[in-house]
Amino acid sequence: xxxxxxxxxxxxxxxxxxxxxxxxxxxxxxxxxxxxxxxxxxxxxxxxxxxxxxxxxxxxxxxxxxxxxxxxxxxxxxxxxxxxxxxxxxxxxxxxxxxxxxxxxxxxxxxxxxxxxxxxxxxxxxxxxxxxxxxxxxxxxxxxxxxxxxxxxxxxxxxxxxxxxxxxxxxxxxxxxxxxxxxxxxxxxxxxxxxxxxxxxxxxxxxxxxxxxxxxxxxxxxxxxxxxxxxxxxxxxxxxxxxxxxxxxxxxxxxxxxxxxxxxxxxxxxxxxxxxxxxxxxxxxxxxxxxxxxxxxxxxxxxxxxxxxxxxxxxxx
Numbered sequence: 001x002x003x004x005x006x007x008x009x010x011x012x013x014x015x016x017x018x019x020x021x022x023x024x025x026x027x028x029x030x031x032x033x034x035x036x037x038x039x040x041x042x043x044x045x046x047x048x049x050x051x052x053x054x055x056x057x058x059x060x061x062x063x064x065x066x067x068x069x070x071x072x073x074x075x076x077x078x079x080x081x082x083x084x085x086x087x088x089x090x091x092x093x094x095x096x097x098x099x100x101x102x103x104x105x106x107x108x109x110x111x112x113x114x115x116x117x118x119x120x121x122x123x124x125x126x127x128x129x130x131x132x133x134x135x136x137x138x139x140x141x142x143x144x145x146x147x148x149x150x151x152x153x154x155x156x157x158x159x160x161x162x163x164x165x166x167x168x169x170x171x172x173x174x175x176x177x178x179x180x181x182x183x184x185x186x187x188x189x190x191x192x193x194x195x196x197x198x199x200x201x202x203x204x205x206x207x208x209x210x211x212x213x214x215x216x217x218x219x220x221x222x223x224x225x226x227x228x229x230x231x232x233x234x235x236x237x238x239x240x241x242x243x244x245x246x247x248x249x250x251x252x253x254x255x256x257x258x259x260x261x262x263x264x265x266x267x268x269x270x271x272x273x274x275x276x277x278x279x280x281x282x283x284x285x286x287x288x289x290x291x292x293x294x295x296x297x298x299x300x301x302x303x304x305x306x307x308x309x310x311x312x313x314x315x316x317x
Contacts, residue, residue, distance in 0.1 A: 023082075023083050023255075023257075023258050023261065024055055024056075024057045024083065024084065025057075026057065026084065027057055027058035027059065027060055027084070028051070028055065028057060028058070028059045028060070028083070028084050028085075028086065029059075029060050029061075029062055029084060029085050029086065030044045030047065030048055030059060030060070030061050030062070030086045030087070030088050030248070031062050031064055031072045031075060031076050031085065031086065031087050031088070032044045032061060032062065032063045032064065032065075032072065032087075032088050033064060033065060033066070033068075033069030033070070033071060033072030033073060033087070033089075033093060034063070034065050034069060035063060035065045036063050039090075039201075039203065039246065039282055039284070040088055040090050040246050041061070041063060041088075042282060043088060043117055043118055043246045043279070043282070043284065044061045044088035044246075045061050046117075046275065046278055046279065047059075047088065047117050047248065047266065047269075048060070048061050050265075050266065050269050050272075050275060051262075051265055051266065054265040055261075055265060061088075068092065068093075068097055068101075068316060069089075069090065069092060069093035069097065070093070070097055070101070070103045070104075070105075072087060072093075073087060073089065073093050073094070073097075073103065073105050073107075074103065074104045074105050075087075076111070076249070076250070076251060077104070077105035077106075077110035077111060077251060077252075078104075078105075078110075078251070079251050080251070081112075081250065081251040081252065081253035081254040081255075082254070082255075082258075083250060083254050083255065083258035083259075083262070085250070085251070086114070086248050086249065086250050086262075087111070087248070087249050087250070088117075088246055088247075088248060089111075089246070089247055089248075089249050090244060090245065090246050090247075091159065091243075091244050091245050091301055091305070092158075092159060092244070093107075094107035094111070094249075094298060094301075094302075095107065095298065095301035095302045095304075095305045095306075096157060096159070096162065096305045096309060097157075097316065098302075099305065099306045099309040099310070100157050100309055100314055100315050100316045101315065101316040107298065107302060108298065108299065108302060109252060110251070110252050111249040111250065111251065111252055112249060112250045112251065112252050112253075112254045112259050112291070113247065113249055113259075113291050113294035113295045113298060114247065114248040114249060114250060114259055114262045114263050114266070114291055114294065115247060115248055115262070115263045115266045115267070115287070115288050115289055115290070115291065115294055116245045116246070116247035116287040116288070116289050116293075116294050116297065117246050117247055117248065117266065117269075117279075117286070117287065117288060118245065118246055118279045118282075118284035118285060118286055118287055119219070119243050119244065119245040119246075119284065119285055119287050120201070120202055120203075120219075120223070120243060120244055120245075120282075120283050120284045120285060121202065121217040121218040121219030121223055121231075121242070121243045121244075122159060122160060122163050122199045122200060122201055122202065122217070122218045122242070122243075122244070123199070123200060123201075123202050123205045123206070123214040123215075123216070123217050123218070123226070123229065124138075124164075124167075124197065124198075124199050124214065124215045124216045124217075124218070124232075125187075125190060125197070125198050125199075125200055125205040125208070125212045125213070125214050125215070126138065126196060126197055126212065126213050126214075126215055127190055127191065127193055127196060127211070127212055127213075128196075128213070129193055129195075129196035130142070130149055130196045130197065132215075133213065133215075134215060134235070135215045135216045135230075135232065135235045135236075136235060136236065138197070138215065139171055139173065142173045142174070142175060143172075143173060146173070146174040147174045147175070147176065149175050149176070149196055149197070150175060150176040150177070150178050150195050150196065150197075151164050151175050151176070151177060151178065151195065151196070151197040151198065151199070152178050152179075152180060152186035152187075152189060152190055152195040152197070152198040153177060153178070153179050153180065153186060153198070153199070154179075154180060154182050154183035154185075154186050154200075154201075155179050155180065155181060155182065156179045156312075156314045156315075156316075157309065157312075157314035157315070157316060158179075158183075159201075159242070159244050160183060160186065160198065160199050160200055160201070161177065161179060161312070161314065162242075162305060162308045162309065162312065162314070163199045163218050163242040164177075164197075164199045165177070165308055165311060165312045166240075166242055166304070166308045166311075167199075167218075167232060167237070167240065167242075169308070169311055170237055170240060171237065175197075178195055183200055183201055183204050184204070186198050186200065187200055187204050187205070187208065190212065191208060191211060191212070199218065201244075201283065202217070202223065202225065202226070202283030203282050203283035203284075206225055206226065206283060214226060214229050215229070216229065216230060216231060216232045216235060217229055217230075217231055217232070218231070218232055218240070218241070218242040218243060219231060219241060219242070219243040220233065220241045220243070223283075223285060224280060224285060225280060225283060242304070245287070245297075246284075247287075247294055248262065248266070250262075259291050260291070263290060263291050266288050267288045267290075268288075269286060269288050270286045270287065270288035
């Protein structure tokens with residue numbers, strides 16, 4: 001009897017292992033919390049295209065916009081943890097929004113990180129209303145006249161707002177924040193000389209580099225599209241780092257073997273010239289890191305952006 005029970009148990013374990021090893025046996029969904037055509041949606045579709053032949057299954061992108069990405073995050077956090085429902089998340093959904101409003105998910109407990117597909121810094125663009133060719137010139141002018149100068153953002157609590165707020169806090173500066181309903185409107189007023197500075201997405205500001213001067217990028221390293229532009233850290237603020245990212249996550253209890261298979265399928269994209277070039281056209285650097293690296297970075301981002309949201313008092317009602 002004991003032998004039969006032992007054999008039956010072994011067969012169950014073997015069957016469970018075989019079921020996991022057979023993943024995926026049907027189409028995989030990547031949920032996007034924003035409208036079609038934006039960076040998150042585009043990166044999701046490029047990732048789906050990459051994954052299809054490597055997983056041997058259809059990979060379908062579904063846009064579920066609403067509540068600044070909270071609806072899609074909640075959907076995936078509470079989906080079946082079987083590897084068939086993924087989220088193409090961004091830093092705002094997991095490291096910013098939970099501090100600005102009440103959400104039905106915990107960014108550190110309810111998701112299993114797979115890989116950051118791409119990351120991009122934001123660039124501090126100036127139209128010359130504050131004279132100077134370097135970040136140090138802007139800092140000197142603002143420090144000399146606290147509260148006189150303004151900066152634009154894509155909205156309260158946006159990365160373009162919080163990155164500037166973080167920099168001003170670290171530098172001990174005071175400026176007036178002018179939030180717009182999206183980056184396009186902020187950029188338009190920057191070009192029209194209605195506001196002097198904007199920490200904008202590189203995909204927005206790089207095409208305007210003939211009319212604007214990009215004084216700094218916010219990431220830990222310089223970006224390939226602007227190799228001559230130094231980071232904020234290089235210009236006297238060591239340790240300063242602020243970047244957005246898009247990464248694949250799954251429900252927390254998804255089997256580790258599935259997470260590992262997904263991460264391994266995406267990893268070669270970082271060395272694929274065509275994939276890298278497609279992301280570069282969006283101002284995005286290809287990453288494709290490990291689940292462990294993604295998890296560590298997310299923990300750091302939750303601390304950093306949580307601090308900045310508390311400093312600014314930014315809220316979403």
